[in-house]
Amino acid sequence: MTPALHIQDLRIEYRLKDDVKVAVERLSLTIEHGELFALLGPNGAGKTSMISAMVSLIPFQGGEIKIFDHPAGTVAAKKCIGLVPQELVSYGFFTVNEILQFVSGYYGILNNQKRIDYLLERLQLQSQKNKLVSQLSGGMKRRMLIAKALVHSPKILLLDEPSAGVDVELRTILWDFVKELNASGMTIILTTHYLEEAQRLCKRTAIMDHGKLLAMDYTDKIIADEKNLEEAFLKLVKKRGPNA
């Protein structure tokens, strides 16, 4: 079967004024269709850069990225992906419902209100439906972005720290929803700094640092003899020193 995501020898650079910052280097990984996959790493490891390259937000300087065999950036690849960005987005003039309708339209879907209502319901945002996005709290904005990533029922969902700033109760609701989406066949790639969440949810895990993979395996194999994923993570990362 074609993998959901195939990355080969990826290299991502940021061109600064008098310097080149390498954010991802010779990184290869394959994620199968239907996986719930954790992408972990300390701050500045290159997770967001990798995700941004997958959705063609930033260019990459080497290697290839294929989404269900479609090169990243092509229409076919873009249709497959839903992205929940790490940074909150604030749509100044529009309500939650308006934005979700517009984004549905961007994907070529007309009359998507049923799906939008379902997502708002699941993410407990029904009462915020007609509020301006700029008036939502941080956690509500985060959930609105999750709904936005799902309006077109993507085959792959990229969650870049979806639980940051979301309260305990809603985090439970969020993870239940994520598990359900995954059970229905959606491939999910998750970055988070709550390692116990990753340990509980994800069968496979990749740990990266300084733009390179340190480990990629079944989560319990990565934990191996350590107490939990956090300990294993710290042990792997500590060897390498702080990020530039």
Add this chain to the structure above:
Amino acid sequence: MPNLEEWIGFQSVLKKEILRFWKVKSQTVFSPMINAALYLVVFGLSLSNVVPPQNGFSYTEFLIPGLAAMAALNNALQNSASSIMISKFHGDLQDLRIVPLSHNLIALAYVIACIVRGVIVAAAVLFLGELVVFLKEGHWMAIAHPQGFILFLCLGCAIFGNLGIWIGFISRTFDHIAAFTNFIILPLIYLGGVFFSLKILHPTWQTVATFNPLVYIINGIRWSLLGASDVSAPLCALVSVLFVAITGALAWYSVKYGSYQRF
């Protein structure tokens, strides 16, 4: 040709862009109207007794097409430039890069929204102008070529909407947009014959003015409304279309290669 899905996407961007300026219409539609009304009152009413008729029209009548053009062009430019700028601040410009929409359609949707705003503002200014002429001179100003008015307005707004897209992408602050507007666009507009007939200029300056694309748009609009202008209508149309093509390429390049990153 775009397929159905792409058309739906295009319409969504267009709808969002139109709704964006309409939601803040006090700033985007009414404030330019008041601006133009001030010009009409200050220049039109007070100067029309002093300034001799231009091209055979009272100064107020002469002024109206120029003011309508100025308001339309300026607003067309502000529309795309500030929309893109605000989207970069909020971070939602990234949406357009992630979704499966072609650069052509995104650019087209932005420009059409600029045209819509420009036409609404121009129509409002024209209406005000008609009112002033009626109150002062006792007759409505006849519109010589209504289709020409729409045509030149659309061409002019397309040019300025395209420029606005480019400026929106290369600017990093609102000050950059203001600098472009104040140092380049407004002088071109003011020197393009809004307030005076080019015929009163020294021949050297008349030659210089022929390089100002605004001269052709403003004169095209003046020809449409009054039936007379400094530059012949076909030449105005030709130059305008040429500039739509040039600025269109610039806008397309900006949408394709510009940065969508928030800052």
